[in-house]
Amino acid sequence: MLKDTLYTVPQLSKELDITERAIRFYESKGLVKPNRAGNTRIFNYKDRARLLIILRAKKLGFSLKDIKTYLDLYEVDPSQKIQSKNALEAISYRLFQLEDQKKEINFIIKELKSLKNDIAKTLKH
Amino acid sequence: MLKDTLYTVPQLSKELDITERAIRFYESKGLVKPNRAGNTRIFNYKDRARLLIILRAKKLGFSLKDIKTYLDLYEVDPSQKIQSKNALEAISYRLFQLEDQKKEINFIIKELKSLKNDIAKTLKH
DNA sequence: AAAATACCTTACGTATAGGTTAGTTTCAAC
DNA sequence: GTTGAAACTAACCTATACGTAAGGTATTTT
Secondary structure, three states, X not given: OHHHOOEOHHHHHHHHOOOHHHHHHHHHOOOOOOEEXXXXXXXXXXXXXXXXXXXXXXXXXXXXXXXXXXXXXXXXXXXXXXXXXXXXXXXXXXXXXXXXHHXXXXXXXXXXXXXXXXXXXXXXX | OHHHOOEOHHHHHXXXXXXXXXXXXXXXXXXXXXXXXXXXXXXXXXXXXXXXXXXXXXXXXXXXXXXXXXXXXXXXXXXXXXXXXXXXXXXXXXXXXXXXXXXXXXXXXXXXXXXXXXXXXXHHO
């Protein structure tokens, strides 16, 4: 079965296109907890799924700390009810942040453009 | 004359609303080079003007390194010709970065919104 | 058996922009 | 002549997300 497939760090590194170092780093921060066969980390499909979540969330701008919080909640409530609500809140908050950031960027863009004009005028003299 | 006014670190700290530490930090990075009266840093109006430039540029998203580069050019060419051109390029580049950033944010916003919808649907069941 | 590969560890480095702590010098006032 | 404020200094701390160096162990291939 697919669900029985096991993975090592280098395998996942290649498959998910992240460095081995990053994977071990996520473990060191408690974001994944693969089994060990001696020293070697052995990831099952759930561990792999967690990695995928991590990568997705990172792309969306969440910090590892935030992601860990979310995953920890997931551990407490595998039925996914609590943390779905929680995720909604986190997402809403992130959206708010992003809209805010956009406003700021727009403001800076305006400033820079006017600054650019001023300098351009100066250069003409 | 106004141009003869001299300032100490604590004075400028209050006037410009930045910490004393920050001002000394800028000096340590070579962004300003105030005179000394013994140990005490003495800023003249030009030094003060440099601080203002630093603060302005920081608000517009330039790194201290970038700002130093610009100010160093200014030192070489006080006539302002070279570094105005240079500033124009830097500003254009920054504008480009910002537009880029905006696109990315918009993309992430879309993703987050659809993710939000998915979760909301899941919660209804 | 030796070499090559895979995997691991600890520990320090990188970048950014200072904050914090603690202790020191300087100088004027009493 | 000592106290106290004002200014200074050095050095360590913060947060974020790993990269890198240097070396150890274990397994696989030849």
